[in-house]
Amino acid sequence: MRKQIGFGRNAVCGILFLCGLALTSGCASTSVARLDTEQAVDLSTRWNDTDSRQTAAEMVKEALGRPWVDNFQKKHGKEPTVIVGTVLNKSHDHIPTETFTKDLERELTNSGRVTFVASKSEREEVREERLEQQTNASEETAKRLSQETGADYMLKGVINSFEEEATNSAVLSRTGKEQYKYFEVTLELIDMEKNTKVWFGDKKIKKLMTRKKFGF
């Protein structure tokens, strides 16, 4: 009888274990939770359309609820005219500031509380003026600008971002990192004639990103 060369099933376990594991690589799952808003579903902590729309709506609402609107109306007997200047992106994300500017314009227009004037070419012109204003911010330039555009107020602002990492060392090895990201939008409304600020608004968006992993 021919003896077959064979091995016990258990004995092969070690090697199969070595080899089999090679085929399973570490899986990482990413979950993003957005704080404050319940309905928005975010795929990352990056700036998105919802952020743009919501921030514009909330901030314009806030701005229009302040006394400067009524004060102007009492004094001049008409609605103030507003233009939207540049919103500078100083954040760590690529933010289409044009879209955000449009969102601001739409909210202003739809509010019915202010008159809104700005064609694209006008905006370009204003932008140049604004740059000049920044370098030599004199009353003279502001006045000239208001005459050209017919605007009483200009809305402009900056978007910043910063990150924060929660490092809970006890759970760190199992849960990975907890990372918070903040966007801070600051807008200001400038009285074009007096070159003074009539409103200053600030909104923060906080996002939480948790990375979990399936370990062995």
Next chain:
Amino acid sequence: MLSIMHYVQILQIVSLVVFSACAPIATHYALVEQRLATHDGMGADAAIEKGEGGYGRNNRLLYLLDRGMTLSLSGQFEKSNQLLDQAAITADALYTNSITRSGASLLINDNVLPYSGEDFERVMIHLISALNYAQQGQISDALVECRRVDTKLNSINDDYKEKKNAYKEDAFARYLSAILYEAQGDGEGINNAFIAYRKSFEIYSDWATAYGTPIPRMIGADLLRTTDALGMREEHEAYTKQFPKTTWTKISNQKGQGELIIVSFNGRSPQKENLFFDISLDRNIINSIVSTAIWQNHAGSGNIPFSTIGQLVRIALPTYIPQKSNVGQVSVGVAGTAVSFSSQSVLMEDITAIAQRNLEDRINRVRIKAITRATIKAIAVRNTSKKAEKEVGGMGGLLLGKLAEAAAATTEVADLRSWRTLPDEIHLTRMVIPEGHYQVTSQFLGRHGENIDALLPQQVSVKAGEKRFIVMRTIH
């Protein structure tokens, strides 16, 4: 009972593990480099695209990095940025915690893990992307990528608490952001530019010792120009003393002029190779690995590592082999209808030096992991041999024991993957020239001034106040 056929199958699985885990084969990169040698960016990109399948599922990041690079070199900036963005997201998702990430790598080797990129490679993603935006004149987007360089470095350095990492900041990224801020033209831009130039100067002072990269010669003029424009008298005077022989032009005297900024990628990034060490497991080594989180998380239960004391095990660690560029300087000539200018490039970033130092800084972790892996394998081999002897006996048992030993040894290779399409060095040339249309010629000169490579003349228009970016590549 298993037959000899199963034995063969096991061998096949082992070899599959060893070979499939490897990064794209050498011929793939040879073809890409051949295309780049003839300055055929499109051809190089086509080669990467065609070889996509060869990267394998664990090397998706490498494909994105390589493709992002060749798309950029072939002028497809938008598409390049899309892929680099995906690469950044992929790398971040994989980065979570590289030490305790997966048990599989503890039994085979690190090649079974998806490649998550070296620290400096994860930073380079944003630098290449910034240059893509800059070449399209999208200054604020380019600045976003420069800021991302900063946050990436911050998050990486948070993980180097036990040992100070040399790669804390990127001087070139800072310098690039300074140029971009200056391109904004207004007071705020010049202010930000000054901050970035000053920061860059500080980092280059560190880099001079850390990487042997000299402080770029134009930085004195940059600091003098911006402090002058901002009316910062004290700082300006201090820099005048610090850079006594530096000639510079006032920003107000640059009206009607634009600037040509030529970034040159020279040579090839270093390649990783295996370094094998045979170490004898003693009580000290075992004690030190048993106390690590990596052992406790993945191997702790049921394994008694002390049974391996006295065993000789082989570990493999990666090491970078430099492929230094032959280019010492890029000579750029700019010819207009009435005027012509020429300038020499300056070394801004020695990627090889950064890569080597970066690997050195984290090699201790790799070493601990390799020894832990070797110990786990030694235990597996011992258990397998014992069982085989008991259950099979004779020749069969011996064979199986040897097979387990062979599997443990052949699978012990270091992770040799890297972003191969990165250059060895990054150079920069800045030229302030009157608004107009120019023909740009560039020659890559050797370390002794000999001709090494040249590009066909390029037609470039520069507007007043504009910073026009051009990126060049030589493989030599």
